[in-house]
Amino acid sequence: MAKIIPSYAPSHEALENLSVTYLASDEEIPTIDYSLLLSDGTNQRSIALELLGQACEEYGFFYVYMVSSIYGLVNHTMPDDVLNNVLKQVSNYFDPTTIEERMIYSKKVPSDKILWGLSADDGENREYLKVIAHPKDQASSNLTSLSKIIEDYNKEMRKIVVGLARSMSENLGFDENYIEEAFNMKSGFDVMAMNLYPPNSKSKGDIGLPNHTDPGFVVTLVQDVNGGLQILSHKGTWINVYIPHHAILIQLGDHLEILTNGKYKSHVHRVIVNKNKVQRISVVTLHGPSLDKFIVPGTEFVDDENPHNYIGMTYKESLKANGGNEIGVQSSLEQIKLV
Ligand SMILES: O=C(O)CCC(=O)C(=O)O
């Protein structure tokens, strides 16, 4: 029987241009109907929770999406206009004629609240802007024309992330506040990375963003078009991330892996650029614990069979453990892992 290609997959023409080295499978990635997670005490909620548990334990990534209407609207609580606006405004922000204005944010000193970069080399091809979106007293407010939409978008996204934290806590066998408290999420350190692939100058090579995992609790991602992001699955194969329009991709972060002593894992991912043919915008938020929160595997996840696998440290220390800075939010999992 012929395979039905979902309407949100890229065209054959787009795929033909992709170097063979970076081919990945079009395996479906797990989907979670967010409204069912919120529906109190129903049988459907138990099923949604079970699917979420499987997605976290096996895959480490999934997208939030409405199961009952395959090509329809997505069923999370992010208002459509906020989602449209963030993508549109970020696209405008990366106007090639105003690059010089953005360059003032390229200074890499640890105290920076905002970081801009442009790479066009063998290792990376993207233009990006990283800002602190939460907590308010540390946020990069009023520094760019994007401040208002960033605030609106992050406010909505945080509600979804808190809902996921509660459901995941239940799945792990705890009170629903377990993850929120373990990460002190009320003061959680959220960094938004806005990415343009390839950057306005021509890209050199296929890599948009090299293999990496991300720190934090979870990473949320929205994008304007599909194509480019690939995640390494638990089976050791690369999966193309094709998600429906307006769906939100959730990837588990390093610190959920640390808290659960490896029961839930962050997964390596990368971005491949398509020979400069299609430009893509992604808005990626790394939702972290509060900077001063000490993160260590929960005692409930440690026993004779599962010894302590990670060194405990504050979130702030972990962001600096590989020589990076806070706003850079690079993974330090290699430095934190004991085995
Ligand atoms: O833009 C993407 O598709 C992924 C970006 C990413 O992985 C990141 O910013 O950490």
Ligand SMILES: [Fe+2]
């Ligand atoms: Fe990432």
